[in-house]
Amino acid sequence: MAKLQRGAAALSSVQPIPPPPTVSAVQIPPPTTSPDLVLVIKNMFGLDEMDNDENEFKELEDEVKVECSKFGSVEGVYASRKNPQGTVWVRFDSVPSSLAARNTMEGRFFAKRKLEVRRGVCLLLHTVILF
Secondary structure (H helix, E strand, C coil), X not given: CHHHHHHHHHHHCCCCCCCCCCCCCCCCCCCCCCHHHEEXXXXXXXXXXXXXXXXXXXXXXXXXXXXXXXXXXXXXEEECCCCCCCCEEEEECCHHHHHHHHHHHCCCEECCEECEEEEECHHHHHHHHCC
């Protein structure tokens, strides 16, 4: 009986696991298995320039969508609100559109910053956006 009481005492000192953080809903296209549909563009902005203003982020997303639409249909654009590298994700409807945008934009300058353009994975896009 003493063994049971010691076990119960040990269990009562265990702290409960806190619930996961709440996630804000963001509308983005469904995931895909092709990483070539998504581009990750770094150095688009500095967080200090955006002043955590949602309108600034929306304007940037609109501007990127217009620019990337020159290469084909853009299904979604998201500018990270927390990434210090000034990262924007762009999802195209086709691989040729994505590759054309990547080849043209890599190394280009935007707001005196040299862009880095890489392939992204849409599943990662969903995960990162929802933080």
